[in-house]
Amino acid sequence: MTQHKNSNDDDKLQNEAKSIGDADQTDSxxxxxxxxxxxxxxxxxxxxxxxxxxxxxxxxxSKTAALTVKDLPQSSFTDSNSRYGRGPRDFTSSWLDTDTIMDQESPFVPPNPSFDKPSASFILYSVLAIIGIIGLVSALFVHPLPTFLGPLAALCTLLGISGLIYSRQDFHQRKDPDDDGARV
Structure with missing residues (x-):
């Protein structure tokens, strides 16, 4: 390659020829x-x-617009399913932020309702319904059992479900005299 020709001999800069009076001048x-x-x-x-x-x-x-409508993609006007929201209510934070929000103190106290102990009839009807359903399913898969197990399982299922429905007729959540039935 060729080297650049150095027109300044003896490594002298061209601007070194300033007089001493020029040294006091500012750039302006x-x-x-x-x-x-x-x-x-x-x-x-x-x-x-x-x-x-x-x-x-x-x-x-300078008279022409820097940005025209044709320069923008159509999705900037109509795409409502974009990844980023278009307004303050469309913004959703990352799901990773839920831990910090959930860890903050809140005045909300979850309800702790008192449930009555289940009655003996409720337990009996529930057990009959579960045994009946299991018996019907097993009667389908075990070949020699359907003649005996099928009708017995069907009877248990019918008795259990009908007993559960009948026991719910008089069901009330609260038995307070001032309870008007309104729930929040």
Whole structure:
């Protein structure tokens, strides 16, 4: 490869020829001196046809919109199923945030209702219904049993379910005299 030609001999920089008086000038003063020295050249450049064409082009560009509707995809106006919400109520946080929210203290106390002990008839009818259903299923899969087990399991199922339904007729959750039936 060819090396760049060094036009500065003896490693001297071109700007080293400053006088001692120039060292006291600030950058703005140096710039003002440069502008004054080359003002004729800048006026020629400013009045050139290329500069005028450039100014007209900049004015036209500034009048056009930076972003038009056609530049945006249609989904930015109509896609309601996007991953990110469109408004403050559409925003949903990550499911990982539920731990911190659930760990915060809350005035909510879950209800702890008192249940009555189940009656003997309820337990009897529940056991009959469960035995009957298990017997019907086993009668389907065990070949020699359906003639004897089928009718017996069907009778247990009918008695158990009908007894459970009948025992629920007088069921009340609360027996308070001021209970009007309203539930929250």
């Amino acid at each position: 003063q140096s710039w003002q001196n440069f502008m004054a020295a080359h003002s004729e050249d800048f006026k020629d450049i400013e009045s050139s046809s290329t500069a005028k064409r450039f100014k007209r082009k900049i004015q036209r560009e």
